[in-house]
Amino acid sequence: MSENNAKAYSEPNRTPLYDQHCKLGAKIVDFGGWALPVNYGSQVEEHHAVRSDCGMFDVSHMxxxxxxxxxxxxxxxxxxxxxxxxxxxxxxxxxxxxxxxxxxxxxxxxxxxxxxxxxxxxxxxxxxxxxxxxxxxxxxxxxxxxxxxRPELALLAVQGPNAIERVRSVVDQEFAESIASLKRFQGVFNGDKFIGRTGYTGEDGVELIVSADYANQLWEALLERKVQPCGLGARDTLRLEAGMALYGNDLDEQHTPLDSGLKWTVSLTEERDFVGKANLEIPAKHSMIGLVLEDRGVLRGHQKVFSNDIEIGEITSGTFSPTLEKSIALARVVSASKPALDDTVNIAVRNKMLTARVVKYPFV
The missing domain is CATH 3.30.70.1400 (Aminomethyltransferase beta-barrel domains)
Structure with missing residues (x-):
């Protein structure tokens, strides 16, 4: 490596759980300047573990x-x-x-x-x-x-139908009781530890914001309780099955929340003013649709969407769904040409036009 290249390159940041991932033989990648696991062997097994039982994710880069x-x-x-x-x-x-x-x-x-x-x-x-x-x-x-x-804090997400029970089994009684009292989309402090009943998978579960030392203790305790470590790959397939937006794919500065299927997150009914409100166009220029591929292949971001041979938009996120065993996608299309549910559209994949069915999301 030349001296100039050495100066330009910098090692990605490491989360407090980095050594845990290495011990488990995770495939590590540079994700937005952070060294994070893509998977620990089988991304599909990690995905199914969250849907059927319980999985844990290091999200300390947040x-x-x-x-x-x-x-x-x-x-x-x-x-x-x-x-x-x-x-x-x-x-x-x-x-x-x-x-x-x-x-x-x-x-x-x-x-x-x-x-x-x-x-x-x-x-x-x-x-x-x-x-x-x-x-x-x-x-x-x-x-x-x-x-x-608060860069000193670690974030650990534990997700799946058995997530809350599994976390409660490895913490002290007082903390376990406070976790049991949580309603969805609510958090609570236990000393300096914070836990929220939130997540990014479509399953029930919790996200813990805790010290680096305590995050490592939890990780090891949850491993002993057979909680599956999960990487970025499973996190992406799970969130897409749940119809959840990913910044940089489905959301960006060139599009409003109304263009991105997030009208429900914008409070426009009261007199309250907020940054950007004056430029939110109603009706929105674009709409988001869900797609399920009918032909063989995999849907990916930036593939063009056509209806009656007219280009109407493009895929923002696409993947193979381990739960449905089909390829699925979110696509942003021109509102005026938005196809109806149960209609089909064509997707340009390399030199072919593949057929996809328009569906309501979340997919799972």
Whole structure:
């Protein structure tokens, strides 16, 4: 490697659980500047473990930030497309929202936990961290708040029909009782440990925000309880089967939430103003549709979608679904030409036109 190339290349960041992945022989890749496991052998087995039993994911590359101060709620009301007032007054309640630019494009999608009127916690994407923090700090001018990133914390997601029972079996009694009391989309502190009944798989489960040492203890304890470690590959097939958007694929700054199937996350009915609201066009120019491939092949991002020989859009996310044993996809199409459910469209795959059925998602 030349001296110039050596300077340009930097090792990806390692999560607190990196050594655990190496011990298990995981295939590690550079994912947005982080060394993360793609799989531990069989991606399909990992996928099925989450659907039928329980799996765990290292998601410590995600960014945790605490917003504190007397203007916390006012700031988030004006910053997020969804209205944080929906969850205010219920400690630990979580809200999914997009954060928009002035044009209405999506800078990031995130989870916000309401802790009290002077404290909320954000969980944002790793790939957008630099842009997110710059935007949040810019918008914070004039508000009495402090934004504090928490890079010392690890994030561990445990997902599947048996996830909650399995986590409760490896923590102390007080923590186990607080986990049992959680409702969906709600979190709770136990000392300095935070756990939310949230996830990115379509299954029940929890996400833990804890110290690096405790994350390693949990990982090892859950391994002993036969919880399947899962990598980025299974995470992607699971979230797509559940119809969940992925930033950079289904969401970006060139499209609004309304163009991306996320109208339900935008609060437009009240007088509240928020960044980007003025540029949200109704009806939206684009719509999202689900596709199931009828022919042999695999649907992938950026493949063009045709209806009656006219190009109407493109696939944003596509994969082979281990649960359905068919290829599935999300596609963004021009609203005016949106095909009806049960219609078929054609997908340009290499030099062929393959047939896909339009379906309602989530797929599973």
């Amino acid at each position: 960014t945790v930030s605490d917003i504190t101060g007397k203007d916390t709620l006012a700031f988030l009301k004006s910053t997020l497309a969804n209205n944080v007032e929906k969850i205010s007054g219920t400690p630990g309640k979580a809200l999914y929202s997009c954060m928009l630019n002035e044009d209405g494009g999506v800078i990031d999608d995130l989870i916000v936990y309401y802790l009290d009127d002077n404290h909320c916690r954000l969980v944002t994407n790793a790939s957008t961290n630099e842009r997110d923090m710059a935007w949040l700090n810019q918008l914070a001018q004039g508000h009495e708040i402090i934004i504090t990133e």
